Amino acid sequence: xxxxxxxxxxxxxxxxxxxxxxxxxxxxxxxxxxxxxxxxxxxxxxxxxxxxxxxxxxxxxxxxxxxxxxxxxxxxxxxxxxxxxxxxxxxxxxxxxxxxxxxxxxxxxxxxxxxxxxxxxxxxxxxxxxxxxxxxxxxxxxxxxxxxxxxxxxxxxxxxxxxxxxxxxxxxxxxxxxxxxxxxxxxxxxxxxxxxxxxxxxxxxxxxxxxxxxxxxxxxxxxxxxxxxxxxxxxxxxxxxxxxxxxxxxxxxxxxxxxxxxxxxxxxxxxxxxxxxxxxxxxxxxxxxxxxxxxxxxxxxxxxxxxxxxxxxxxxxxxx
Amino acid sequence: xxxxxxxxxxxxxxxxxxxxxxxxxxxxxxxxxxxxxxxxxxxxxxxxxxxxxxxxxxxxxxxxxxxxxxxxxxxxxxxxxxxxxxxxxxxxxxxxxxxxxxxxxxxxxxxxxxxxxxxxxxxxxxxxxxxxxxxxxxxxxxxxxxxxxxxxxxxxxxxxxxxxxxxxxxxxxxxxxxxxxxxxxxxxxxxxxxxxxxxxxxxxxxxxxxxxxxxxxxxxxxxxxxxxxxxxxxxxxxxxxxxxxxxxxxxxxxxxxxxxxxxxxxxxxxxxxxxxxxxx
Numbered sequence: 001x002x003x004x005x006x007x008x009x010x011x012x013x014x015x016x017x018x019x020x021x022x023x024x025x026x027x028x029x030x031x032x033x034x035x036x037x038x039x040x041x042x043x044x045x046x047x048x049x050x051x052x053x054x055x056x057x058x059x060x061x062x063x064x065x066x067x068x069x070x071x072x073x074x075x076x077x078x079x080x081x082x083x084x085x086x087x088x089x090x091x092x093x094x095x096x097x098x099x100x101x102x103x104x105x106x107x108x109x110x111x112x113x114x115x116x117x118x119x120x121x122x123x124x125x126x127x128x129x130x131x132x133x134x135x136x137x138x139x140x141x142x143x144x145x146x147x148x149x150x151x152x153x154x155x156x157x158x159x160x161x162x163x164x165x166x167x168x169x170x171x172x173x174x175x176x177x178x179x180x181x182x183x184x185x186x187x188x189x190x191x192x193x194x195x196x197x198x199x200x201x202x203x204x205x206x207x208x209x210x211x212x213x214x215x216x217x218x219x220x221x222x223x224x225x226x227x228x229x230x231x232x233x234x235x236x237x238x239x240x241x242x243x244x245x246x247x248x249x250x251x252x253x254x255x256x257x258x259x260x261x262x263x264x265x266x267x268x269x270x271x272x273x274x275x276x277x278x279x280x281x282x283x284x285x286x287x288x289x290x291x292x293x294x295x296x297x298x299x300x301x302x303x304x305x306x307x308x309x310x311x312x313x314x315x316x317x318x319x320x
Numbered sequence: 321x322x323x324x325x326x327x328x329x330x331x332x333x334x335x336x337x338x339x340x341x342x343x344x345x346x347x348x349x350x351x352x353x354x355x356x357x358x359x360x361x362x363x364x365x366x367x368x369x370x371x372x373x374x375x376x377x378x379x380x381x382x383x384x385x386x387x388x389x390x391x392x393x394x395x396x397x398x399x400x401x402x403x404x405x406x407x408x409x410x411x412x413x414x415x416x417x418x419x420x421x422x423x424x425x426x427x428x429x430x431x432x433x434x435x436x437x438x439x440x441x442x443x444x445x446x447x448x449x450x451x452x453x454x455x456x457x458x459x460x461x462x463x464x465x466x467x468x469x470x471x472x473x474x475x476x477x478x479x480x481x482x483x484x485x486x487x488x489x490x491x492x493x494x495x496x497x498x499x500x501x502x503x504x505x506x507x508x509x510x511x512x513x514x515x516x517x518x519x520x521x522x523x524x525x526x527x528x529x530x531x532x533x534x535x536x537x538x539x540x541x542x543x544x545x546x547x548x549x550x551x552x553x554x555x556x557x558x559x560x561x562x563x564x565x566x567x568x569x570x571x572x573x574x575x576x577x578x579x580x581x582x583x584x585x586x587x588x589x590x591x592x593x594x595x596x597x598x599x600x
Contacts, residue, residue: 037425037503038421038426042421044414045418045437045479046418046433049437049440049474052474056448056451059450060447063451115345118342121338123334124338131587133349133350134346135590136353139529140580141532141575143535143555144356144554144572145572147558148353148355148569148572149352151359151367151569152355156368191352196594199595252444252445255535255536255551258535259554259558263559264559279539282453283539292450294446295450298447299446303442306442
């Protein structure tokens with residue numbers, strides 16, 4: 001340790017790459033900061049994160065093994081909550097609904113790539129106008145847009161069913177028919193998240209050197225061929241990123257479902273998401289122990305899904 | 321969709337077909353907003369008519385007045401602004417300080433503490449929400465702006481983003497300032513922070529967007545309509561009076577308008593900020 005103190009560690013190098021000095025006092029290092037300064041910078045955040053996040057995470061872990069009494073207070077019940085959950089058809093249904101929603105949102109990623117490609121053509125006029133139209137749904141408040149979609153989906157006087165009636169289709173009550181409801185919410189989720197994909201993928205498209213396309217053109221490659229063999233492979237890292245984020249956000253489905261369906265919807269029980277069930281158990285039914293167990297299951301599920309995505313990454317993502 | 325329009329090549333970029341495709345997609349994307357405006361200016365009877373009323377002859381501006389007189393909109397707007405301002409300022413100050421320390425200072429346990437903070441990035445909010453609620457309850461901060469805003473002034477993502485920014489800045493300036501006798505606070509505040517502006521503006525954009533739109537947490541820590549931010553207020557409104565559709569639409573227009581307009585005006589910066597944080 002004392003040896004390292006004396007050695008001139010290359011300060012111009014990325015400090016994060018350096019081994020963290022363990023038992024050296026900062027004062028002894030000629031080029032490092034004085035004693036307590038770093039703590040002044042780090043301590044507020046560190047205490048906040050420990051108090052408001054790390055400690056609650058530990059507590060939730062504990063809570064998931066307890067039962068909440070009618071007047072508050074917890075009683076240790078072992079793995080009861082987890083056993084109850086296994087037999088709880090609503091939780092299984094919520095998991096399926098969450099997956100359906102996530103898959104629909106993921107289906108938007110190829111569309112986002114095509115749209116990003118269209119709007120990023122060099123020399124395109126009104127490009128920033130189109131870009132605004134495309135990213136509006138992404139930045140608009142989900143609760144507010146959900147209320148509009150509720151009107152569009154309305155079974156009696158919604159404009160969607162009116163349009164369908166023009167081609168002789170008798171549209172269902174989109175948001176209050178089990179099965180239709182979660183798909184309807186999924187379509188709104190896709191519409192709302194396209195903008196995110198367009199922004200991230202658009203940035204990746206701009207980084208592709210035009211020389212690739214020029215060379216391909218000389219070789220007589222069609223536009224479609226150029227898209228599939230130059231554009232797509234070169235944006236796979238961004239596609240991967242958008243996929244990861246979309247899955248994580250998909251599992252967080254709450255706002256849209258809550259606001260589109262409303263609390264008194266007859267199809268609600270069959271259309272809940274995992275987060276909705278969590279919210280309902282924790283803060284409406286006040287069964288915090290059971291809700292904590294559901295929270296832990298959401299954590300583990302996202303962890304597993306993300307792990308497999310990273311494992312499969314090698315098969316399709318090209319890092320240049 | 322044509323193969324031609326998929327190409328990023330120069331020629332054909334402004335063909336009629338390209339603009340037609342973009343125009344149609346753009347219209348679909350923006351239609352719900354147009355429809356929202358139409359309903360907000362209609363009468364309730366027009367909203368419930370079949371076939372739909374596409375243009376409500378007399379524009380019912382009174383619906384927008386009703387938003388302020390019949391709903392606690394003004395209070396909720398104040399709450400939304402309050403929590404957003406507190407979270408943005410809190411995150412910018414705390415995350416840039418912590419990010420700077422983790423990037424450029426050396427202290428015992430740096431790697432471990434950074435790991436602890438970043439670990440919460442992988443944890444969905446449900447895992448800390450219940451105890452967070454209990455903390456806010458025990459502090460007596462339910463139904464207060466501070467209570468809604470408090471946990472959100474700490475951000476692992478913000479720390480990570482700012483650390484990445486500071487790692488990318490040249491270290492020579494710092495060394496020169498240190499030789500001139502500046503202390504770490506002066507170096508941070510006068511030299512490094514101004515250089516980190518792109519990162520800070522990305523952080524401001526992301527935090528504003530999240531704070532303004534967030535629903536679940538405000539719903540949990542507020543019970544009175546006039547203490548809720550707009551997102552929770554709208555969601556609750558949708559549950560109660562579902563019959564006055566035009567006023568509900570007018571309220572939703574007004575609720576999303578401030579951030580939407582601000583972000584459209586700052587379009588370039590917002591797109592850059594979001595893309596920037598995505599690349600980190």
